[in-house]
Amino acid sequence: MGGEAASGDEEKVSLKAFLKDSDNLLILGHQNADPDAVCSMVAFARLYKKINPDGTPQLVADDISRLSNQVLEVFESTLKVTAAPESNHDFLVLLDTNSWFQLGPAMQQIAKNPDKTLVIDHHERNPEIDQIAVHQIIHCDKSSTCEIMVKIYSDLGIQIDANTANLLLTGMIFDTRRFLYAGKETLSIAIDLIEAGADYNKCLRSLQTKPDRxxxxxxxxxxxxxxxxxxxxxxxxxxxxxxxxxxxxxxxxxxxxxxxxxxxxxxxxxxxxxxxxxxxxxxxxxxxxxxxxxxxxxxxxxxxxxxxxxxxxxxxxxxxxxxxxxxxxxxxxxxxxxxxxxxxxxx
Ligand SMILES: [Mn+2]
Incomplete structure (x- = not known):
């Protein structure tokens, strides 16, 4: 972790260490959080609980989309995303965004300690990110933040449970527009998630919306x-x-x-x-x-x-x-x- 020079092994060691040392973890998504943001937030909170069972994760975003709410309901996530943090945090994880603008005005005030901030994102690298987060896992070649999360789980040797697999696959389906924009690697990760217990049809259905009567x-x-x-x-x-x-x-x-x-x-x-x-x-x-x-x-x-x-x-x-x-x-x-x-x- 912490810049491109760090080797993969160093990244793993330091990410694990940071999560172990943090009693209160704040997980932040972008404004009007879409299913990729929300699903990767829940997946990260669960990863954190595996590494630090006594730690308390807080999931926060300035509003989440109607579709994201629907996805969370379908997969009965007990983790809720709130509009503002309820207590202090000692480490911040920023998901699916790497700019101040996307965070929304309220959240910009929270991301103030780059040494204690990790960003995980697949968007085009924003130059201002170095001022937001010292620790960066940014892969522009990945379809979605959920896809990056699959890699982080496997790098840390943590198994993905079926419910998390459903959420991660749903985030990937959403960001790739149902695999319209997906290469071999993305498709193969989708299959890994299905093998981990994701129900592809249920994921698709969780993203379907019907207009009002x-x-x-x-x-x-x-x-x-x-x-x-x-x-x-x-x-x-x-x-x-x-x-x-x-x-x-x-x-x-x-x-x-x-x-x-x-x-x-x-x-x-x-x-x-x-x-x-x-x-x-x-x-x-x-x-x-x-x-x-x-x-x-x-x-x-x-x-x-x-x-x-x-x-x-x-x-x-x-x-x-x-x-x-x-x-x-x-x-x-x-x-x-x-x-x-x-x-x-x-x-
Ligand atoms: Mn995304």
Whole structure:
């Protein structure tokens, strides 16, 4: 531990020694802690208890994500993550982050003693980390902090129990976006965790979320009222719903639309639009929903519109139907304009 010059053996010896010597260990994750942060925090607390059974670990993060809470509930972790430390600590472990910014303002005050701080992380090395922690286990080539935790367990010769294996695998699944970004080593560590007792399907299920009932109803109603416009090779879907317009757009894209535009009037004098497009649509047509569609639409509804290329919206007070029709016109003109330029340039 403590810089790249230290040999692996030294690292192990000093990490064990630090944990043995610390009666109160503070384990800190980043702000709005995601499943990789939370699962590696719990795994580290358990590792600490194996090395120092009398020690007291505290798990703290400035807020944890809804999904992280769900994961902890599924695997019935008895270790809770709190918003602030309840007592003093003699050693600090920072997980899944290596910057002040990610810690959040409240936690920055806590990480004040670099000699007594260890950081374990897989993010791009932040230069300011040397001021936060003297002891560093940073591996940018690893998929997740949970993957690094598996290595630390094995380096220290401590067996991973089935429940910890579940948490670590869940953190890895989350950070790799279900192994979309994973190489041979990550996959082989995942198999090690399954052999240690992790239930792959349960891990996957622990990360699944279902939108609220009202949101699902809105999405289904928007799908039922859809109009399909074929412009060139593109499929443009428009619909009307008075709530969850953005979610309805995402639903229509999932159903197969290249562009989805959903308008609603949740009350008198309120007209709202939301829109989404696929990356492919923007890359091939160059049409930005923000500047090319929602901005001019904002004027028609006597309000304002804008946003990003693939996700944009508009708010106003009138002309819902007129604006919906006009949005199709705008896309048509833009696609056809683009088409004729293509032909000119290729001739
Ligand atoms: Mn991570």
């Amino acid at each position: 009202s949101e699902r109803i809105a999405r289904l109603k928007a799908a039922g009222r859809v109009n399909v416009h074929l412009i060139g090779d593109w499929i443009i879907a428009t619909s009307r719903i008075n709530a969850f317009e953005a979610s309805a757009c995402r639903g229509l894209i999932e159903l197969g639309a290249d562009v989805a535009i959903v308008g609603g009037s949740p009350s008198k004098k309120v007209v709202r639009f939301s829109s989404r497009s696929t990356r492919d649509f923007f890359e091939k047509t160059g049409i930005s929903l923000g500047s090319d569609v929602m901005k001019p639409l904002g004027q028609i509804i006597d309000g304002e519109g804008g946003g990003h290329a693939n996700a944009a919206g508009a708010n106003g007070t009138m002309n819902l139907e007129k604006a919906l029709v006009h949005s199709i016109e705008l896309i048509k003109v833009a696609v056809e304009g683009k088409h004729s330029t293509d032909e000119e340039s290729s001739s």
